[in-house]
Amino acid sequence: MTGERTLPAPAGTVEGGKPGARRGLGRLATIPPIWLVLAALLVVVVWRDPSFAEPASLLAFVKRSAPLLVLALGQLFVIVGGEFDLSVGALITACVVVAARLGDGDPGRTWWVVALLVVFGVLVGLTNGLVTTLLRVPSFITTLGSMLVLNGAVFLWTGGSVTGALADNLRVPGRSGITGLPVVGQLPYAVPIVVVVVACATLLLHHTRFGHQVLAVGGGVRAAMLSGVGVWRVRTATFVISGLSAVVAAILLAGFAGLSANAGAGYEFQAITTVVLAGAVLGGGRGGTVATVGGALTLQMLFTLLNLFGFAKPLRDSAEGLLLIAAGAYTAYRARRSS
Amino acid sequence: MTASAAPVLSMHQITKRFFGTTVLRDVSLTCHSGEVHAIVGANGAGKSTLMKVLGGVYPPDGGELVLDGRPVRFRDPHQALAHGISLIHQELTLLPERSVADNILLGREPRRRWSVDRRAMHEQARRLLADLDAEPIPTRRLVRRLTVAQRQTVEIAKALSYRPRILVMDEPTAALTPGEVAVLFRRVRQLVARGLAVLYISHRLGEVFELADRVTVLRDGRRVDTRDVGGVTPTGLVQMMVGRELADRESTPPVDHRPAGPVRLAVRDGRGRNLRGIDLEVREGEIVGVGGLDGSGRSDLARAVFGVVPFDSGTVEVDGVRRRIRSPRAAIRARIGFVTADRKTEGLVLPIPAADNALLVVRALGRRPTRAAARAMDRLAGRVGLARTLLRRESRLLSGGSQQKVVLMKWLATDARIYLFDEPTRGVDVGAKAGIHELIRELAAAGAAILVISSEFPELIGLSHRIVVMHAGAVAGELPAGAGEADIMLLATGQSATGAGTGPGGRP
């Protein structure tokens, strides 16, 4: 095969793929559907509450969505690598409670409290990862076990209730912003934080060797292993990323939601819902960061919508469940159709 | 093999589409009782799809099936079975965690009042196996503990238990030794003598000429022609399959004399689960073929060298230096590349684009900056003959030949000095096959040490400077270039050169 000899294209229609370019309306079909859903929801919300469309309002919305967004990006790595991390909600709660207890409202302590939280998040991620990869426990069980351990340990330590207080400067990233700006008034810090996180995640997943290895591990672990990928290293790293994302999410959440004993409750399922909404296939090997952002915003938009219409919180849960199923069905449908 | 006059089955203008891609186009063929009708064609020609339409696995989008003169329509495989059509699939459909009897009688478990009559079930299974004149297989044994040939026997017993009038066999010999192939053919002939109609799909033209009465060639989803086997030559068949003439380079042994460069790879007394004391040397520029039957340890050898299932004892030397290779990463660092036998589960990550697969090893070991490697992709694609546009496509969608090319690109990108090929052209169409052989020769000419495991004699004989034959986990012997099939078979079956060895036919 020296030079450019073109061997016969193998007989068979499989390789042809979808004939013809996508023109006109066909282009619409190439936009990941999540953005269309988001757009639709946005329209309904604005119709119901026109003030939502004001820049300040929109930015506040992004601020509220920030924790979920960050968390979902972390979960994306784990899911693309073929696993689940169900411990992130408990980890968020743990971070918030620990920060309050250790910091006790003293702004001077914040820097080392944060450092400690980061270390903590990494350790939890490492533990999740190593137990899953080296001890061969299904991630489902490992991370649910972590969840139990975290919940139990943290409240054991605090004696059953939340003590202490969150320092003001700890709450700044999640709560405050740059004031005095024209048009918008205040730009919540959460917004640039989110932008940075999204950029890092995108770079990491789609443009680094590591990211490609994560996709490979999720899409074909045996082939990846035989191609020299250090599977356990890669998977463990995804859990560490997830743990870190939980720490960042916790700080953001502590900012605008304050201290509470179930700060992070339910977030793990929201994160997974978001990732599924974004079209990641729950077997690994596929998923995009930008679509995940869309998923988080969509979920949050749905909650906002339900709130506007006066639905109580529990029904938000039900709506989330329905959305999860709908997303799953759609993903399955697309997987069957795609060519 | 007297075929009856009226066809027992006719397929008229069968058309099948999958999500916008037409896979079968107006295919018609007839099948008579008492005849063996072979179906041949390149990968993706539509052979298996056609058979699945016949077997009720897929409904046709156009055309009809006529059985005994009456049109039929199958909604599911069950119906096809009820009409006397039994399929033996290419991918064996046995359940590994269930017993032999459970598998054979799946879906038709005999009942006694409310519960399953297990005694009757095992008795029936026993009888069905005995009918096949096979070596006795305990009906209680779990399928996962059977050898491949035994599993095939079970699969055949299962197919026959439906008392079919038409038996469809899709690549039945892919996993069989020549001895087992002979047994299979004997059975087929017996069945055909009793009036069964057999549709036989195969890549192996030698089998077609030995067994079949008529042959139909499919290409690109269309029927090219149907001929009596007596009235066509293998070359003629290949031409119809590919659509153009091909120089037959396969069976030409390499002209070079045996290379005398330094020893690149040496295994000394390698022992493992299926390996007993392997001694092997491969020199720079040498292609060493590894022949042998199933279970002889050929793939185990490759896997041991590559660190997938490392040797328990013994040493591996690369370029004279002893290396501890206990993982694929270590092997890759030792400049070894391994093209595995099963590309879909071991060679490629299917959901990602072909280019990403081609860069997989490079990225995993981080040796070259990715940008440089990406530029090299184009060049590599040209070298293996892969169309550039396919690089961005999802690997799952490529044909077998293209997929194999991507796998080759992956290893070429690592600039390995030792290559291990396990069945390099399995499931690859005729056109790409020649290209792969050419590439292997080029690599050797450039100084790589190459090990080729192959079950196809022309490939093995045509490529190798010398052939090492394995039997029962050990090296049974070594043969020079241009050795004959019979010599290889002798060693592979564990007989010495003085043993009687009329190799059973079956392998082209």
Add this chain to the structure above:
Amino acid sequence: MRALPTPAVLTRILRPDRPEGSSLPIWLTFAAVFAVAWLVVGLAGGSFVTLANLQNIAQRSVALGLVTVGQTMAVLAGSLDLSVAYVVSVAAMVASVTMAGDPGRIPLGVGAVLAAGALVGLVNGLVITWLRVNAFIATLGVAIILRGGLNATFDNFAGAVPDQFQVLGYDVLAGIPVSLFLLGGVVAGAWYLMHRTRFGYHVYAVGGDAEAARLSGVRPHRVLLAVHVLSGLCAATSGLFLASRLGAGAPWVGPDGGYDLESIAAVVLGGTALAGGKGRLLGPLAAVAILAVVDSVFNFFQADPFLRTLVRGVVIVGAVALYSYRSERDPHPGERAFRLAGPRSGSRDVPRSGSGDVPRSESPDAHGERG
């Protein structure tokens, strides 16, 4: 084929050729845990093997045991049921609200509960088979929907269970708690179903390779639907039992008990592969018993509930790790033993013709490794 009978017998016990694998290790573990508990409690001055304590352990096993039976069946079929915790809650609420303290309404209550359980199971099954949603997502979605509905309707105890019904929760017959009979009955029924009927055989087949089963005339969709209905029924029965213990239903009963995680952990520990098609029904019950023993030890030491939660988490993960590690026959190093999701061919997803969108026939690649 063997000269000496003894090695063969031993081999058959340790690595049985029985179709569904062995649950011997887990029963041995149970015995070991029991012995350790006995020791620990004894050293601390209590007595472990008293009738009262054994009855207590039995009672603790019932709720999780019932759920586990259903979960085992679902997993054997290659599926999964994450909604069980909320089905338990829903069942408890429905029972207590329907009966409303009136013994005459007991049959109505039981009927309503079972109907509810079956309905949820049916919904799970339809989402999985019709909408082709992955079992993890489908049952998780249903769980979240149920949670929403529950929390919207109730936020505390509601309704009441008539005293007569509490017989189920508290009474003892000949030294054995009535509830254990219930569990025994359900287990016996499930065992017969799985190991002696065609349906059971088909469950194993679908779990092993749904596509292969389909080619043999089995209808995987029906099997999956049935198995999810059964899981719903079992979880509902557990809710009934819990209602009879508590005297009234409470919405947190299910999730607080951790029935989702623990039933799946029990299934894995009991020797049933999460990939489906392999394992026995009784093994998971031994795991349930182990957890009950551990729980009762905690009770004896009056441990802090948070400590309990923590240790429970560690025990479950540790036990599964131990089990996985030891049973690794690992022909494929690096490969995961089980996957919970993913549309791979023949795995958790509902069977469709071919793997992925390219029909199998069009990528004809002879099967895997040999030699």
